[in-house]
Amino acid sequence: xxxxxxxxxxxxxxxxxxxxxxxxxxxxxxxxxxxxxxxxxxxxxxxxxxxxxxxxxxxxxxxxxxxxxxxxxxxxxxxxxxxxxxxxxxxxxxxxxxxxxxxxxxxxxxxxxxxxxxxxxxxxxxxxxxxxxxxxxxxxxxxxxxxxxxxxxxxxxxxxxxxxxxxxxxxxxxxxxxxxxxxxxxxxxxxxxxxxxxxxxxxxxxxxxxxxxxxxxxxxxxxxxxxxxxxxxxxxxxxxxxxxx
Amino acid sequence: xxxxxxxxxxxxxxxxxxxxxxxxxxxxxxxxxxxxxxxxxxxxxxxxxxxxxxxxxxxxxxxxxxxxxxxxxxxxxxxxxxxxxxxxxxxxxxxxxxxxxxxxxxxxxxxxxxxxxxxxxxxxx
Numbered sequence: 001x002x003x004x005x006x007x008x009x010x011x012x013x014x015x016x017x018x019x020x021x022x023x024x025x026x027x028x029x030x031x032x033x034x035x036x037x038x039x040x041x042x043x044x045x046x047x048x049x050x051x052x053x054x055x056x057x058x059x060x061x062x063x064x065x066x067x068x069x070x071x072x073x074x075x076x077x078x079x080x081x082x083x084x085x086x087x088x089x090x091x092x093x094x095x096x097x098x099x100x101x102x103x104x105x106x107x108x109x110x111x112x113x114x115x116x117x118x119x120x121x122x123x124x125x126x127x128x129x130x131x132x133x134x135x136x137x138x139x140x141x142x143x144x145x146x147x148x149x150x151x152x153x154x155x156x157x158x159x160x161x162x163x164x165x166x167x168x169x170x171x172x173x174x175x176x177x178x179x180x181x182x183x184x185x186x187x188x189x190x191x192x193x194x195x196x197x198x199x200x201x202x203x204x205x206x207x208x209x210x211x212x213x214x215x216x217x218x219x220x221x222x223x224x225x226x227x228x229x230x231x232x233x234x235x236x237x238x239x240x241x242x243x244x245x
Numbered sequence: 246x247x248x249x250x251x252x253x254x255x256x257x258x259x260x261x262x263x264x265x266x267x268x269x270x271x272x273x274x275x276x277x278x279x280x281x282x283x284x285x286x287x288x289x290x291x292x293x294x295x296x297x298x299x300x301x302x303x304x305x306x307x308x309x310x311x312x313x314x315x316x317x318x319x320x321x322x323x324x325x326x327x328x329x330x331x332x333x334x335x336x337x338x339x340x341x342x343x344x345x346x347x348x349x350x351x352x353x354x355x356x357x358x359x360x361x362x363x364x365x366x367x368x369x370x
Contacts, residue, residue, distance in 0.1 A: 009342065010342035013321075015336070016339065043329045053315075069329045087314055
């Protein structure tokens with residue numbers, strides 16, 4: 001079963017305690033995976049969290065936090081839906097009270113909520129290009145997610161859209177892009193559906209933001225596990241039948 | 246084309262629920278933006294009390310106001326919110342994206358430990 005994008009919602013808020021997305025336009029499906037990308041910042045170090053109105057379990061796959069300046073944070077959080085349906089909303093929260101949030105939640109089929117590999121970008125002052133390389137994936141079908149969050153607002157060129165993966169933008173889809181905003185941190189959330197077990201590098205190019213900091217993460221989620229040989233034997237087992245000669 | 250659903254300047258929102266009126270929105274709308282003015286040194290009477298809280302909840306309809314779904318929301322508290330440079334944030338701004346174009350929007354603003362003096366707007370675009 002190949003990985004497939006189904007639908008998404010986005011929400012952003014500044015100086016807030018939490019933000020909740022609109023409901024997914026169509027009913028979500030049990031067994032599908034929702035991938036939440038969060039880019040956040042505030043002046044005091046806080047931790048971020050994700051929840052939904054159907055009480056599914058969420059697992060942080062990868063997160064990176066800057067501990068100075070406006071403390072930009074980037075996280076990839078996933079849930080394999082055990083409860084789904086219409087009116088499905090998602091809430092990004094924080095342990096603080098004055099956080100800037102950018103949240104995108106995308107529903108995928110054909111993928112698991114298990115991380116195959118991950119990586120983080122080099123934390124520090126922003127430069128013109130930043131990258132994060134995921135370790136070699138062990139599964140042939142993968143979903144690569146990347147998130148970048150800058151602690152400031154960026155000038156005209158902003159962040160490249162979409163990210164490049166292994167030097168190419170082909171097949172890379174932006175889930176959320178904030179550029180040139182005076183309110184929100186510059187950020188982008190992207191995904192690419194991949195095939196072939198390999199390591200992959202996601203990169204963003206953006207204009208220099210003097211003295212700024214960024215956080216960037218990348219994670220690869222495993223595609224649905226193929227049935228093992230033993231399972232195949234069981235699935236295709238048929239009792240021996242006796243035929244008259 | 247943007248549609249102003251709500252524009253309130255210098256309004257004192259009382260404790261309890263204030264409705265955001267049901268409003269038809271033009272075709273092609275993909276985003277709602279809610280803006281609330283915040284307390285700063287230059288606007289000391291705006292939302293000064295950290296105990297004063299607001300919960301904003303939008304609903305959207307995709308079938309001409311027959312059925313409604315959650316359209317996004319947030320909660321926040323009053324008082325000055327400073328960035329790392331010590332500058333007070335002038336506003337709380339929230340934006341909600343819609344993959345499908347809504348036909349209508351409505352909502353509520355729920356205040357506790359108020360009243361809450363602010364400038365508020367809701368824009369669909």
